[in-house]
Amino acid sequence: MMRAEREHQQRGGTMQIGVLGTGMVGRAIAVRLAELGHQVTIGTRDPQATLARTESSPQGVGPISEWLAANPAVALRPFAAAVEAADVVVNATSGAAAQGVLTAAGAGNLVGKVLLDVSNPLDFSKGLPPSLLVANTDSLAEQIQRAYPETRVVKALNIVNANVMTRPAELAGGDHTMLVEGNDEAAKQVVRDLLAEFGWRDIIDLGDITAARGMEMYLPLWLRLMGALGTVSFSIKVVR
């Protein structure tokens, strides 16, 4: 009952959100959540080391020190501290790093938390285009759910680019579809409410977390669409 009541209060209200991942996706989600009035902390292994970096990533993402200076509402703290006080944790790591980051965040800090997993288990080790580290009979989201059975994992957003994730209305007036899945209905409702705050109007619930196989296995198609269209600014509308 307490949990349900708390979630009811959370809906439409301000939440504490810990975002794991300092890349393009983590930053886009963090700034959007802060803009919507939530208290956002980005988690990183070693804040001092992260802040000391001055080079851009190979993908052209600039130093986070500059980004934090431009987005003062977002805090930067160690993984565990970012997760500890959070109502919702967002896994915005590269899929390959997810389990290590969650270990560093601490299993105890994740108990009972809503974990929104937006990552993709992409394997770049064999060249481009990447294949998946896990597929077909399992998924990264299921692996995370198994590793943290008391955490309430919800998969969403991994099927679009960071800008489309967080500002869907800027693409075709928002006339496209987001998909969610997870084993915990109340956790899915928390995520659906956040997605609605982002601007998603058409959200389809695919059921339990095993549906993450389908959402993660969509990535190879997304990558080919990106190549064919010459843009990352696209999405799918489920027409029915």
Added chain:
Amino acid sequence: MMRAEREHQQRGGTMQIGVLGTGMVGRAIAVRLAELGHQVTIGTRDPQATLARTESSPQGVGPISEWLAANPAVALRPFAAAVEAADVVVNATSGAAAQGVLTAAGAGNLVGKVLLDVSNPLDFSKGLPPSLLVANTDSLAEQIQRAYPETRVVKALNIVNANVMTRPAELAGGDHTMLVEGNDEAAKQVVRDLLAEFGWRDIIDLGDITAARGMEMYLPLWLRLMGALGTVSFSIKVVR
């Protein structure tokens, strides 16, 4: 030059088309092609045995003898005969059966042919939902292309139900997207023209046949969407 000229004449004209597969998908494609004026032959291992069946399939597909009586423009012949004279061959088998059927059709009969592969490599042997027989670093369409290097394999249509495949305009006025890929540009154009005859207006070329990985790996997502929506009558629109 001869091939290119022939294909130019074929565009918009009548073609001989061999459809491999007597199931729901093969029948839907055959009747639609016949309706559009093409000469269509469905291939089967043993026409007499196929015609002798009186029971419906577990999926509720009735005996083909009745179906052929209702669709007299479509012929039924052995695999090899259906393929031999064809301009275009459609692989509408269950994915698991595809290689065996193509072997029976005869490699020599497939040389130079456009092979439209609409099948999905679904593995029902481990229960429901099915997983894929091949995924991630390979695909059924690539396996077929490797087995028949002189055949011009084009993947398309496998991402929607048989009715949506062949009558896209009946869903949301046709405002959704079909994807194609293949190594042979002229073969892709032949398929695109057929798709346009079916009613597809938005067709995206994903490039070479390796993109079939993405199109086949979309199936687990399609299956979950079917479960969530309670219908097979849906499609995706690539919004950009």
